[in-house]
Amino acid sequence: MTRILFYLDEPGKDVWRPAFEAAMPGVEFLDYPDWGSPDDGPAYAFAWEPELGLIAKYPNIRAVFSLGAGVDHITRDPSIPADLPIIRMSDDGLKEGMAEFVLMTVLMHHRYMPRMMTAQRNRNWQRLFPKRARNVRVGILGYGALGIACAQALKPLGYELAAWSRTTKPAEAGIQHFAGTEQFNDFLARTDILVGLLPSTPETTGLLNKDTMALMPKHASIINVGRGTLVDLDDLVALLDNGHLSGATLDVFAEEPLAADNPLWNHEKINITPHIASITRPETAAEYVTKNIGRIEAGLQPENVLDRARGY
Amino acid sequence: MTRILFYLDEPGKDVWRPAFEAAMPGVEFLDYPDWGSPDDGPAYAFAWEPELGLIAKYPNIRAVFSLGAGVDHITRDPSIPADLPIIRMSDDGLKEGMAEFVLMTVLMHHRYMPRMMTAQRNRNWQRLFPKRARNVRVGILGYGALGIACAQALKPLGYELAAWSRTTKPAEAGIQHFAGTEQFNDFLARTDILVGLLPSTPETTGLLNKDTMALMPKHASIINVGRGTLVDLDDLVALLDNGHLSGATLDVFAEEPLAADNPLWNHEKINITPHIASITRPETAAEYVTKNIGRIEAGLQPENVLDRARGY
Numbered sequence: 001m002t003r004i005l006f007y008l009d010e011p012g013k014d015v016w017r018p019a020f021e022a023a024m025p026g027v028e029f030l031d032y033p034d035w036g037s038p039d040d041g042p043a044y045a046f047a048w049e050p051e052l053g054l055i056a057k058y059p060n061i062r063a064v065f066s067l068g069a070g071v072d073h074i075t076r077d078p079s080i081p082a083d084l085p086i087i088r089m090s091d092d093g094l095k096e097g098m099a100e101f102v103l104m105t106v107l108m109h110h111r112y113m114p115r116m117m118t119a120q121r122n123r124n125w126q127r128l129f130p131k132r133a134r135n136v137r138v139g140i141l142g143y144g145a146l147g148i149a150c151a152q153a154l155k156p157l158g159y160e161l162a163a164w165s166r167t168t169k170p171a172e173a174g175i176q177h178f179a180g181t182e183q184f185n186d187f188l189a190r191t192d193i194l195v196g197l198l199p200s201t202p203e204t205t206g207l208l209n210k211d212t213m214a215l216m217p218k219h220a221s222i223i224n225v226g227r228g229t230l231v232d233l234d235d236l237v238a239l240l241d242n243g244h245l246s247g248a249t250l251d252v253f254a255e256e257p258l259a260a261d262n263p264l265w266n267h268e269k270i271n272i273t274p275h276i277a278s279i280t281r282p283e284t285a286a287e288y289v290t291k292n293i294g295r296i297e298a299g300l301q302p303e304n305v306l307d308r309a310r311g312y
Numbered sequence: 313m314t315r316i317l318f319y320l321d322e323p324g325k326d327v328w329r330p331a332f333e334a335a336m337p338g339v340e341f342l343d344y345p346d347w348g349s350p351d352d353g354p355a356y357a358f359a360w361e362p363e364l365g366l367i368a369k370y371p372n373i374r375a376v377f378s379l380g381a382g383v384d385h386i387t388r389d390p391s392i393p394a395d396l397p398i399i400r401m402s403d404d405g406l407k408e409g410m411a412e413f414v415l416m417t418v419l420m421h422h423r424y425m426p427r428m429m430t431a432q433r434n435r436n437w438q439r440l441f442p443k444r445a446r447n448v449r450v451g452i453l454g455y456g457a458l459g460i461a462c463a464q465a466l467k468p469l470g471y472e473l474a475a476w477s478r479t480t481k482p483a484e485a486g487i488q489h490f491a492g493t494e495q496f497n498d499f500l501a502r503t504d505i506l507v508g509l510l511p512s513t514p515e516t517t518g519l520l521n522k523d524t525m526a527l528m529p530k531h532a533s534i535i536n537v538g539r540g541t542l543v544d545l546d547d548l549v550a551l552l553d554n555g556h557l558s559g560a561t562l563d564v565f566a567e568e569p570l571a572a573d574n575p576l577w578n579h580e581k582i583n584i585t586p587h588i589a590s591i592t593r594p595e596t597a598a599e600y601v602t603k604n605i606g607r608i609e610a611g612l613q614p615e616n617v618l619d620r621a622r623g624y
Contacts, residue, residue, distance in 0.1 A: 093444065096444065096445070096470075097442075100419055100422075100423065100442075100445065100469065101423065103415070103419065103469075104416060104419035104420060104423065104425070107412055107415065107416035107419075108416060108420075110412075111412065111413065111416065111588075113416070113585075116585050116586070116588075117429070117583070119586070120577060120578075120583070120584045120585075121577075121578070123572045123573075123574075123577040123578070124572075125568075125569035125570055125572075125586045126586060127586045127587070127588050128588065129588065129591050130409075130412075130588075130591075132405065132408065132593070133408065133412065153468070153469075156465070156468060157412065157415075157465075158408075256437075257437035258437055260435045260436075260437075261435075262435075265432060265433075265435040266432075266433070266435070271429070271432070272432045273425075273428050273432075274428070274431070274437045274438060274439045275439070276423075276428075276439050276440065276441065276442075279441055281444070
C-alpha cells in the first residue's frame with residue numbers, strides 16, 4: 001500500500017484525495033498535519049511550499065513530488081537531505097494549459113489587445129492594425145517540456161520563432177535556436193514578444209533587468225509565466241514608462257499572492273493573472289505521481305528528478 | 313490600362329494607391345471624387361460604403377469590388393444595377409487575421425480572461441481554473457471561407473467543434489456539422505462559445521435574440537465577428553445581466569463606429585473591439601483584385617461574386 005504525505009496550504013485542496021484514490025486504489029492519503037509517525041514505513045511527499053524543516057523530520061520520505069513544475073518552493077528549505085529525490089510535475093494537463101495561455105497572450109500582444117481594452121474604457125473607437133504574424137518575432141526563453149509545448153502551439157500561426165536554452169538543443173524546422181550566455185543578447189535583440197519560461201535559480205534571478213531588456217527591439221513585450229524572480233519589476237516598469245517596452249503579462253511573482261497595495265495592479269501596460277497560466281490538474285497529476293512511484297519501486301530512475309547542481 | 317475608381321472615407325486610406333500601383337503596373341488609380349467622366353471607358357470600382365446613388369452614375373463600371381468580406385455596405389444602395397457584379401474580398405490576409413482573432417477570443421472566454429481582468433482592476437488575486445479544452449464546445453455560426461479558417465486554427469487545441477451553415481457541407485473529421493433552420497436550435501443547445509460569422513441578410517438580422525440565445529447552455533458566451541446585425545444587443549445585455557450568458561466579444565456593429573455615448577462601452581461583460589478582427593491588407597487585397605479583373609477580362613466568371621438571391 002502506498003502512503004502519500006500531502007501538503008498544500010490553499011483553498012480548494014479537497015480535490016486531491018479523490019484524484020489519488022482513483023489513481024492508486026488503496027492509497028493511504030495523509031493530509032498534513034496528520035502525517036503519522038516517521039516510523040510508519042516508506043512514504044512519498046506530494047507538496048506545495050511545505051513548511052521549512054518539515055520534510056527533514058520524516059526520514060521515511062523516499063521522494064518529494066512537487067505539485068507544480070517549479071521546485072524552488074521545496075529547495076528553499078536547507079534542511080532537506082541532499083540525496084532525497086525531488087521530482088518536478090510534468091503532466092499533460094500542465095503542458096496543455098501553458099500552451100493555451102501562451103498562445104492567447106502572444107496573440108493579445110501581437111494584436112494590441114491591451115491598448116484596445118484601454119480604448120474601450122475611454123469609449124474610443126481606435127482601430128489598430130497588427131502586423132502579419134510572419135513578421136512578428138516570438139522568443140521562448142527556456143526550452144524544456146513547457147517551452148516545446150508552447151512552440152508547437154505557436155508554429156501553425158506562422159510567427160517567426162526562436163528559443164533560448166542554457167544548453168544546446170537539437171535543431172528543428174521553423175525555430176531558430178540560441179544557447180548559452182554568449183547567445184543570450186542576440187536572442188533578446190531579435191525578440192518582439194518574449195515568453196519567460198525559466199526556472200528560478202541564482203542564474204535566472206533578475207536576468208531580465210534594465211540592461212538586458214534594453215537590448216530588445218523598441219515596443220517589444222514580455223510575457224512571464226515561469227517564475228517571478230526572472231524579471232526585475234522596477235526595471236520593467238521603468239522601460240514600460242519610458243516607452244521602450246510596449247506591454248507585459250505577468251502570471252508569476254516572487255511573492256504570491258501579489259499584495260493588494262502593490263502598484264503593479266493598476267499599471268496600464270501590465271496584465272496581471274494570478275498564477276493560472278498552467279495548472280496542475282488532479283486527475284492527470286495523480287496518474288503521473290503513480291507512474292513515477294512505480295518506477296522508483298521497480299528500481300528505475302524516476303522521471304523529472306531535480307538536478308540540484310543546475311537547479312531544475 | 314486598368315482604371316480603378318476608389319472610394320473610402322476613412323483615415324489611413326493613402327496605403328491603397330501604392331498597393332495597386334505595385335500589383336498593376338500602369339494602373340489609373342482614381343480616388344473619389346476624381347473619378348473622371350462615365351465616358352472615359354471601362355473601369356472597376358474598389359469601394360467601402362460608397363455614397364448612395366454614386367455607383368449608378370458611372371455606367372462604365374464593370375464590377376464593384378468590396379474592400380471587405382461583407383457587401384451589405386454596397387447592396388444597401390437600391391440604385392445599383394441588378395446585373396452589375398459585386399465581388400466580396402477574400403484575400404489570404406483576411407482569413408489569417410480572422411483565424412487569429414477568433415483563436416485569441418475563444419481562448420479568452422474559455423480561460424475566463426474578462427473576469428480576471430476585472431479582478432485585476434479590483435486588485436483581487438482571484439484564481440479561476442478553466443476546463444480542459446476538450447470539454448469546451450465551440451460552435452462556428454456561418455461556415456464559409458472565414459469559418460473554415462477559424463476551425464482549422466481551433467482544431468489543434470482540442471476543442472469540441474461544431475459548425476452551422478445554411479446549406480449542408482461535406483463531412484469532415486473533428487467537426488460536427490449542423491445545417492439549415494431545422495438544426496439551428498440543436499447547434500445552439502450544444503454551444504458554450506459561439507463564433508458569429510454570418511453575413512448580413514434579412515434572415516440573419518436579429519437571429520441571435522432573447523429566444524435563441526436562451527437555448528444556449530448557462531454561462532455560454534458570444535463572439536461576433538461577422539456582421540453587427542446578427543445580434544439583438546438589448547437581448548444580449550439582458551441575458552448577460554441575468555447571468556444566463558457569461559460574456560461577449562463584439563467586433564462588429566450595425567452602425568460603426570459605435571457612438572461614444574452607447575452604454576455597451578462600459579458593460580463589464582462585453583469586450584468591444586473596433587471592427588479589427590479581420591482586416592483587408594493592401595498588398596494581398598490588390599493582388600486579389602488584379603487576379604479577379606484578369607478573369608473578367610479573359611471572359612471568365614470572377615471569384616466570390618455576390619449571389620443577390622441569397623444575399624452574400
